[in-house]
Amino acid sequence: MSQSLLLTGVTVLRQGRTALHPLTVACAAGTITGILGPNGAGKTTLLKALAGLLPHRGGVTLGTTDLTALSPGDRARLIGYLPQDQRLHWPLPVREVVRLGLLARQHRPDAGTIVDRAMTATDVRTLADRPATALSGGEQARVHLARVLAGDPAVILADEPVAALDPAHQLAVMALLRQQAAAGCTVVMVLHDLTLAARFCDQVLLLDRGRMITAAPPAEALTASRLTRLYGTCFVTGTVAGQPVILPVGNPDQASSPSPSCGRMVTTEISASAPGPAVTVTPSSSMRAV
Amino acid sequence: MQDRTLIFVLLLGLLVCGAVSLTVGSPLPAADLLLAAMGEGDPRHRLILLEIRLPRVLLAVLVGWALGLGGAALQALLRNPLAEPGLIGVSASAGLGAVIALYFGLAGVWALAPAASSLTGAGLATALLLTLTRRGDTLSVILSGIALSSLAVALTSLAMALAPNPYALSEMVLWLMGSLKDRSLHDAATAAPLIACGSLLILTAPRGLRALTLGEDTATTLGIRLPALYLRVVGGTAAMIGGAVTVAGSIGFVGLLVPHLLRPLTGHDPARLLLPSALGGALLVCAADLAVRLLPTPQELMVGVITALIGAPFFLLLLLRRHLREALP
Numbered sequence: 015m016s017q018s019l020l021l022t023g024v025t026v027l028r029q030g031r032t033a034l035h036p037l038t039v040a041c042a043a044g045t046i047t048g049i050l051g052p053n054g055a056g057k058t059t060l061l062k063a064l065a066g067l068l069p070h071r072g073g074v075t076l077g078t079t080d081l082t083a084l085s086p087g088d089r090a091r092l093i094g095y096l097p098q099d100q101r102l103h104w105p106l107p108v109r110e111v112v113r114l115g116l117l118a119r120q121h122r123p124d125a126g127t128i129v130d131r132a133m134t135a136t137d138v139r140t141l142a143d144r145p146a147t148a149l150s151g152g153e154q155a156r157v158h159l160a161r162v163l164a165g166d167p168a169v170i171l172a173d174e175p176v177a178a179l180d181p182a183h184q185l186a187v188m189a190l191l192r193q194q195a196a197a198g199c200t201v202v203m204v205l206h207d208l209t210l211a212a213r214f215c216d217q218v219l220l221l222d223r224g225r226m227i228t229a230a231p232p233a234e235a236l237t238a239s240r241l242t243r244l245y246g247t248c249f250v251t252g253t254v255a256g257q258p259v260i261l262p263v264g265n266p267d268q269a270s271s272p273s274p275s276c277g278r279m280v281t282t283e284i285s286a287s288a289p290g291p292a293v294t295v296t297p298s299s300s301m302r303a304v
Numbered sequence: 305m306q307d308r309t310l311i312f313v314l315l316l317g318l319l320v321c322g323a324v325s326l327t328v329g330s331p332l333p334a335a336d337l338l339l340a341a342m343g344e345g346d347p348r349h350r351l352i353l354l355e356i357r358l359p360r361v362l363l364a365v366l367v368g369w370a371l372g373l374g375g376a377a378l379q380a381l382l383r384n385p386l387a388e389p390g391l392i393g394v395s396a397s398a399g400l401g402a403v404i405a406l407y408f409g410l411a412g413v414w415a416l417a418p419a420a421s422s423l424t425g426a427g428l429a430t431a432l433l434l435t436l437t438r439r440g441d442t443l444s445v446i447l448s449g450i451a452l453s454s455l456a457v458a459l460t461s462l463a464m465a466l467a468p469n470p471y472a473l474s475e476m477v478l479w480l481m482g483s484l485k486d487r488s489l490h491d492a493a494t495a496a497p498l499i500a501c502g503s504l505l506i507l508t509a510p511r512g513l514r515a516l517t518l519g520e521d522t523a524t525t526l527g528i529r530l531p532a533l534y535l536r537v538v539g540g541t542a543a544m545i546g547g548a549v550t551v552a553g554s555i556g557f558v559g560l561l562v563p564h565l566l567r568p569l570t571g572h573d574p575a576r577l578l579l580p581s582a583l584g585g586a587l588l589v590c591a592a593d594l595a596v597r598l599l600p601t602p603q604e605l606m607v608g609v610i611t612a613l614i615g616a617p618f619f620l621l622l623l624l625r626r627h628l629r630e631a632l633p
Binding site: 062065066067085086087088089090091093094095097099101102103104105106107110111114115117118145161 | 383511514515516517518519521522524525526527528529567571572573574
């Protein structure tokens with residue numbers, strides 16, 4: 015199952031306009047690739063093209079399999095897709111929603127076990143008989159993730175899987191995706207949260223106005239200066255409790271015309287020990303400049 | 305409720321309703337009816353049973369099946385509990401076809417002219433609808449349906465306004481109101497193949513309809529070919545409704561009410577709802593037709609009037625109950 019996803023010159027045209035310029039990148043098996051960039055950069059367009067939802071040029075291969083040549087059914091057996099809009103149109107019970115993940119597979123006698131396992135993995139088994147539409151946003155996100163896991167895909171494509179979740183659920187969902195990657199799955203996701211990207215992604219693909227800026231490990235790709243140029247606002251990067259943190263600090267005056275100091279990478283090492291009062295960071299002179 | 309239990313209960317209800325329908329009317333002893341059913345006994349009894357009552361029951365079952373299944377399929381396809389067969393404009397176009405035949409007095413030349421013309425109307429509307437909805441998305445189905453429906457209704461009104469004589473006008477009105485009276489086995493034979501083909505197209509598409517619960521994008525990534533699914537369900541519904549309207553006129557509210565009533569009993573699963581909804585539609589139209597025959601009115605009521613008279617307030621009651629339940633703490 016461990017196969018790399020290779021995109022070669024992937025281009026998307028929408029209404030005669032180039033929505034995504036030729037893009038070549040490899041996503042190794044067992045890794046998470048985060049697609050980041052400002053609104054309108056083409057993140058969802060890229061993900062939809064990979065999912066087979068948008069016509070595109072260029073090659074997309076998984077190992078030796080050319081995904082663009084596959085029938086929708088064969089493609090569905092390899093790719094699990096988590097859309098941004100996870101609305102359910104009918105109040106199906108959670109178990110049935112998760113079972114939809116097996117739709118592309120042949121009828122399997124052990125379907126019940128697979129569904130139970132996926133629900134256990136995402137901690138929704140106790141909700142199995144409840145209508146999925148009556149659940150909270152966090153619970154629904156986990157149900158949809160369980161649906162994708164039930165299909166046992168080689169590639170998971172997720173469009174902002176943590177957008178509507180509280181911090182604890184954001185971490186839980188990211189950890190689950192991390193777990194899937196560890197099991198050999200190739201995960202590609204659109205993200206807005208730079209800190210989560212820095213912490214959980216193995217590779218970050220930065221997009222701007224339909225063009226790829228870079229594809230590199232987070233530490234290399236998510237530099238304060240690059241982010242400042244990309245988003246037009248100032249960032250602070252650092253580590254807290256050994257985890258990377260990237261904060262947009264904004265500076266209305268400088269955002270429109272960044273000064274030389276804006277965007278400088280400022281690393282602040284803060285070690286959080288036992289739970290106690292909130293850590294207050296006093297900006298240093300260089301941070302004020304940012 | 306288990307699907308099997310629900311289907312069994314609906315089938316049982318349908319059998320009982322059909323059997324009662326066959327026996328209701330001028331009193332015939334059960335023994336005579338049985339003899340007539342076996343092709344023996346008094347030829348008049350045979351005539352009553354096989355030429356008058358049986359076609360009526362058969363048509364009620366066929367038309368109800370088409371409306372119930374068509375409603376459930378369209379609601380699943382468009383993911384909207386308010387969708388119904390009338391929405392796609394095929395019933396209105398079939399009605400227009402029949403009205404044109406009546407306008408030109410073709411019924412006097414050939415008795416089957418209104419049915420043939422109605423079928424042509426349904427066929428043309430279906431072809432147009434399928435061309436317009438080839439891409440496979442909800443909005444184009446709804447918009448094309450509304451446009452087709454409005455055009456057909458406007459042309460029907462025009463034909464009625466310019467009706468050559470009051471007799472033709474009354475024929476048109478009665479035809480449009482929907483009835484199963486004075487139909488023959490020939491009518492059933494006209495509608496049956498269309499309804500059978502439509503049913504086959506729809507009942508073999510449960511995976512796609514279930515996947516659409518997750519929306520069009522996700523359904524596509526689950527391996528569903530949406531354009532093919534839309535063609536299949538819209539085409540199947542159009543064939544069934546065209547056949548049903550051709551022989552019975554337009555009977556409203558069945559396609560809306562029946563899926564709505566049965567949905568909670570099938571776990572809100574759009575695929576599991578298909579067969580029960582077809583049987584429920586058949587049962588409802590059969591029961592409504594029985595009611596119009598039993599009601600002591602000076603002139604027999606139209607079955608379409610009864611389904612709307614029962615259906616609309618019942619539907620309102622359901623909505624009211626849901627609102628009350630949601631409003632209560």
